[in-house]
Amino acid sequence: xxxxxxxxxxGARWRVAAGFVLAxxxxxxxPSCRDDAPRDYRPAHEHARYLHIxxxxxxxxxxxxxxxxPVRILGMDAPETASPGVGIMxxxxxxxxAAESTRALMTRAEVLEWIPDGKDYYSRRLAHVLVxxxxxxxxxxxxxxxxxxxxxxxxxxxxxxxxxxxxxSLTAPRPPFExxxxxxxxxxxxx
Numbered sequence: 801x802x803x804x805x806x807x808x809x810x811g812a813r814w815r816v817a818a819g820f821v822l823a824x825x826x827x828x829x830x831p832s833c834r835d836d837a838p839r840d841y842r843p844a845h846e847h848a849r850y851l852h853i854x855x856x857x858x859x860x861x862x863x864x865x866x867x868x869x870p871v872r873i874l875g876m877d878a879p880e881t882a883s884p885g886v887g888i889m890x891x892x893x894x895x896x897x898a899a900e901s902t903r904a905l906m907t908r909a910e911v912l913e914w915i916p917d918g919k920d921y922y923s924r925r926l927a928h929v930l931v932x933x934x935x936x937x938x939x940x941x942x943x944x945x946x947x948x949x950x951x952x953x954x955x956x957x958x959x960x961x962x963x964x965x966x967x968x969s970l971t972a973p974r975p976p977f978e979x980x981x982x983x984x985x986x987x988x989x990x991x
Contacts, residue, residue, distance in 0.1 A: 844933035848913040861898025870924040875937035875965040876946035877980045887989040894977045898945040905931050938968040944975045
């Protein structure tokens with residue numbers, strides 16, 4: 801009844817249309833299609849996104865670079881490592897241990913995920929990080945290598961994750977170092 805609009809066979813147009821729909825759905829809805837996730841990836845949290853370890857450069861216990869952009873891990877405050885660019889000229893005790901533990905936990909994870917949130921005062925991306933479905937901040941708190949900071953900054957819109965962090969801080973050993981925010985006040989040289 802209607803004339804054919806194209807000389808392409810009907811099957812070819814259908815495959816192109818199906819490919820377009822699949823590509824659009826991967827970009828906007830299916831978390832398993834985002835961020836180079838393995839085919840069988842299933843997020844550990846409804847907002848989690850797969851994080852490929854090759855995109856990461858490590859900084860300290862609670863900060864890393866993702867594609868060159870700083871990411872501050874939510875829920876914890878780990879001891880400082882020397883960072884002259886921000887006026888920290890020496891390592892805080894346990895700073896290197898926390899940094900190495902974060903690197904080891906993230907690089908050894910079978911599944912590494914993140915839940916990005918807004919940005920902080922220093923324009924760092926804020927995010928929860930999950931290693932094999934467990935919050936990285938909980939792991940470092942349980943190891944005595946970080947203090948929780950949920951009571952200061954709030955839950956960032958993730959009350960379920962904040963509760964896990966607070967529960968870990970109640971049962972974990974007290975870290976053997978001064979809280980990093982207090983240490984920074986004494987040791988950070990402002991420009």
